[in-house]
Amino acid sequence: MNQYFYYEGNTQKGPVSLEELLTKITPETDVWTQGMVDWAKAKDVPEVAAALNQASQPMGQTAQTETQVITVQTQNTNQNAGQNYSQAPDFKTLLVWAIVSTFLCCNVTGVVGIVMNLKAEIEWVKGNQEAAWQKYRTAKTWIIVGAVAMVVFYILYFAVLQSAVNNNLLNF
Numbered sequence: 001m002n003q004y005f006y007y008e009g010n011t012q013k014g015p016v017s018l019e020e021l022l023t024k025i026t027p028e029t030d031v032w033t034q035g036m037v038d039w040a041k042a043k044d045v046p047e048v049a050a051a052l053n054q055a056s057q058p059m060g061q062t063a064q065t066e067t068q069v070i071t072v073q074t075q076n077t078n079q080n081a082g083q084n085y086s087q088a089p090d091f092k093t094l095l096v097w098a099i100v101s102t103f104l105c106c107n108v109t110g111v112v113g114i115v116m117n118l119k120a121e122i123e124w125v126k127g128n129q130e131a132a133w134q135k136y137r138t139a140k141t142w143i144i145v146g147a148v149a150m151v152v153f154y155i156l157y158f159a160v161l162q163s164a165v166n167n168n169l170l171n172f
Helices: 018-022 046-056 059-079 091-104 107-126 129-166
Strands: 004-008 011-016 030-033
Touching: 004 018, 011 018, 018 046, 091 107, 091 129, 107 129
Parallel strands: none
Antiparallel strands: 004 011, 004 030
């Protein structure tokens, strides 16, 4: 059973059950429950809106309201059906590689990778999966560029060091 929070003036109240919530709010009241990304008006939260409508309608109209809510939920689900977001990007793995890249060589590419990775995670949590995937790909690109630059840098570094040792430019 979901527990709900709501705002009364500038004060957050809750947790309360749906039944208790209905006695304390209007359709314009900001509410939140587990599974929601952000606060929303009660009229925009399907189960709360349905319960508010049910409480305010005569008995004969209840079944019609429930059917309308289910239809709206089905339409929303069908609109997102063509998009495959079932698998979340592994943000933590990218973050590790970005940090390694930052510390070992490429500060600029590593920092850009870290920032874009964190932005991708924020977009994912907000529910904006398309923007999250775009930022994820950008972060991945910067991390790969940093890794390649790191390898090239160390190859050149050791080649120059070996050349200096072979030409007796360094005294060890």
